[in-house]
Amino acid sequence: MTTSTPVDPGLVHSHTTAAPSSVMHWVMQHYGLKLHHCHLIRRGLNDNYALRGLDGARYVARLCSIRPRGEFNIDFETALIEHLAASEVGVATPLRSLADAGHVRLQFPEGARALAVFHHADGAVPETLDEFELTEYTLARIHEASRNYDGPASRYTLDAHHLAGKTLEYLQHYPELQTQSLDLYRQHVHALQEEVSAVESCLTRVICHGDTHGFNNHVFTDAGGAKKAVFFDFDDAGPGYLAYDLGVMPWSYLNRKMLKEPDDVLHDRWKHYLRGYRAAGGEIDKADLEALPLFMQLRHLWNLGEAVGRLNHWGTSMAPIDWLQKQIERVEPWKKIDLRG
Secondary structure, X not given: OOOOOOOOOOOOOOOOXXXXXXXXXXXXXXXXXXXXXXXXXXXXXXXXXXXXXXXOOEEEEEEOOOEOOEOOOHHHHHHHHHHHXXXXXOEOOEOOOOOOOOXXXXXXXXXXXXXXXXXXXXXXXXXXXXXXXXXXXXXXXXXXXXXXXXXXXXXXXXXXXXXXXXXXXXXXXXXXXXXXXXXXXXXXXXXXXXXXXHHHHHOOEEEEOXXXXXXXXXXXXXXXXXXXXXXXXXXXOEEEEHHHHHHHHHHHHHHHHOOXXXXXXXXXXXXXXXXXXXXXXXXXXXXXXXXHHHHHHHHHHHHXXXXXXXXXXXXXXXXXXXXXXXXXXXXXXXXXXXXXX
């Protein structure tokens, strides 16, 4: 007989990382899968685990983290993906639980968390120009097919408040952030919100994937030898602006490369990106393209907010004060970027 050491009464749980054995147990219990392997892929916005069935099938289990934005949006996400799959759009579909639900809720020390299981997306992230073109072709199909989506509503709308206003709220609780820095962020956020208000009546609205930076879709070759794209991780999906969903890819490239303006590689990718979107019948208005610099700045603030909103989980090292003080100046050159194609 073994005894466990009592947990210290002063312990407050902020985030629990479940052992792969626990995740495998829950998936077999609630989904009826016969598995022989599970390992943690990464901790991050959520905790993702790779699963392998006895028959060789591959799956990905996601334990949704408790995020600063609020309640899980998993009902909308899984229903949207099922709708897209029914329209034969390339997406990694969720499995239904034994109770015929898109997810199960599990009680953790820090609170209830959602567990969802998805089919693994074969292939690899896009690298060649034709693969970026195919990526955007598929994104256009996502936007078009989601127009008649009538399932559970999204809890979140990807508007200026969601992308930047919430970040400002999180910054107000950041330890040791000087009033002067906070005031600069407040002015910056309010200016961007006013810009959105001035142009939003001219912008195209879509259901956004919300995280189209090029690493949330794979390109694979099917049995017939044709390349196809498949999207996954719709956790940040919701109603929003086409300019935002288009702008995440160039934002990601500029941000990762620490560039002030697009280089030749990004220009080439962008040209094929637009070509792919239009080849699928996607329409991009002049106003959408002109708004790209605005939404790239908003994306940067949203990304910053994901870090500063999770101090209890990630700590300040993900967004240290000296880095925060440089970010408004960091995006200033992006205001003049021309990606109108």
